[in-house]
Amino acid sequence: MVDTTVDIKTIAEEFARAVAKPARRVNICAGTGCVANGALKVFDALKSKLQQENLPVVVNLIEEGEGAIHISKSGCQGFCQMGPLLTILPENILYTKVKVSDVDQIVDETLKKGTIVDRLLYKDISTGKNCKGTDDIPFYTRQTRRILSLCGNIDPEDIREYIYHDGYAAARRVYCEMTDVEVCNEILKSGLRGRGGGGFPTGKKWDLARVEPGPKKYIICNGDEGDPGAFMNRSVMEGNPHSVIEGMMIAARAIGADEGYVYVRA
Ligand code: FES
Known part of the structure; x- marks a missing residue:
């Protein structure tokens, strides 16, 4: 191992x-x-x-x-x-x-x-x-x-x-040292919110997904540039793609997903 x-x-x-x-x-x-x-x-x-x-x-x-x-x-x-x-x-x-x-x-x-x-x-x-x-x-x-x-x-x-820049250290921590509940609470405490306009607390969203029953859960990374002329998702995905993957891994740990997809249109 x-x-x-x-x-x-x-x-x-x-x-x-x-x-x-x-x-x-x-x-x-x-x-x-x-x-x-x-x-x-x-x-x-x-x-x-x-x-x-x-x-x-x-x-x-x-x-x-x-x-x-x-x-x-x-x-x-x-x-x-x-x-x-x-x-x-x-x-x-x-x-x-x-x-x-x-x-x-x-x-x-x-x-x-x-x-x-x-x-x-x-x-x-x-x-x-x-x-x-x-x-x-x-x-x-x-x-x-x-x-x-x-x-x-x-x-x-x-x-x-x-x-080298501490990448994947947080993913390692959530998989090796934390429970799913602890991950949700930590994110809730951090104050992280959705950046799509609604500002919904991310820890709350993850916890709602975590408690949902079901045999299979997925992580969907929304990389769609929905706003006219917006390129922020592309900038992150092109410039620091591993941060996106690590974020998906952490979210997957929180909600109990074992499969993920990135959604992009163009
Ligand atoms: S593409 Fe934006 S600075 Fe080069």
């Missing part, structure tokens, strides 16, 4: 070692808006340029990435109107409206010499100043991101990165 506690801890520790090895990370937004504006072509061009220049590059984090440049794709970073976006860490430089033709300069100036390419920075229209990244762009500094906190910062296709 797999010891889940040890496995999650080991995965997180191994990932922590791997993520510390590259000298830099270049994170290209691969959300729908940026992809529509050519982000994947920018990613491919960047990879080719780094290889041409004989710079060590890793796409999937592996232990041998010492001193390399780690290039990754993220979900939506939120600032879609300025995409394609490209973030360079650890400096936290955010380049906006990046095109394939910008890649040579990004590599030559920033990745080789550490110089910022001013023309690719976001200019704050109220002050006229260039903003280096999310720490000084008003769009980001005015937000407190909770559900979207990891969206745009992690590789959504790498489960290890989600686990």
